[in-house]
Amino acid sequence: MGERILLVEDAPQLGAQIVEHLRGAGFEPAWWREGRVLAPGELPDVSLVVLDLMLPGTYGLDMLKSLRAFSEVPVLILSARNDTLDKVRALKLGADDYLTKPFWPEELIERVRARLRRPALQKPDAVVELGPLRLDLASHEVQVHGQPVELTRVEFALLAALARRPREAVTRQWLVDHVMDPEREGTERTLDVHVSRLRRKLGARHGVETVWGVGYRLVPGDGT
Known part of the structure; x- marks a missing residue:
């Protein structure tokens, strides 16, 4: 077949x-x-x-x-x-x-x-590595410096969306449309809450930056 x-x-x-x-x-x-x-x-x-x-x-x-x-x-x-x-x-x-x-x-x-x-x-790499940050898109596993980081479904989807476009600003509305559940959580305010939680879990050196008036971008850490 x-x-x-x-x-x-x-x-x-x-x-x-x-x-x-x-x-x-x-x-x-x-x-x-x-x-x-x-x-x-x-x-x-x-x-x-x-x-x-x-x-x-x-x-x-x-x-x-x-x-x-x-x-x-x-x-x-x-x-x-x-x-x-x-x-x-x-x-x-x-x-x-x-x-x-x-x-x-x-x-x-x-x-x-x-x-x-x-x-x-149609098929990007199954693993994205950005400095000390490693995302396995198939298994939904995230590591920073080799240590696992536990993320919720929405947090992982948010991180994956930003990691596919590192250092590039992604609009808040795009993230709401593509990451959030429109029936339950599809608002920019709720997105900001998820970003805040994701930042805490990743740590300050490997987090998500705010691009004022636009949205967010992922800037990988320097490995330290």
Whole structure:
């Protein structure tokens, strides 16, 4: 069989059709019928995720957001929602493509192939090292000078977002949109609380700097 693809789709007939077409194109599909918030280690070893938005269990964009906290696997959104705002939000949260229902099976297969032709652009290093700071994006482990630092889910997602762009200012609104849970904690004030806690845990030499009027940036320590 070919590359493994995870399909998340609750409609029985449509899901069965997509699975059939994926297999016919030489792929190996796995099919989930409901959404779920994913943690590291819960995502199967797949090369691509095909994700519906309107799902039982967990809304598709919430599933995408949890996935992006630890993985850069390509994600193709399937949705009957054709609103531009939905598409923009999905892309901002890390989706790689957006296909509106109904669609031709041939188009879906070609979009899948297009995503898989560019794997190098989708998979950054699993470990980020910045001075004495070390982040394992797969296991969610953080170390400073070789000593483990215990972070919450949001603190790790915040640190990972800044670590991918070291010394670069990231706006507070971008961090709210991509790191926080919009239903429970999606405010800049709550973001500031998480930043304060993260600073205490990392220590003054290896922390997060405020860029006034913009947001935050991660400036690695000098190793001392």
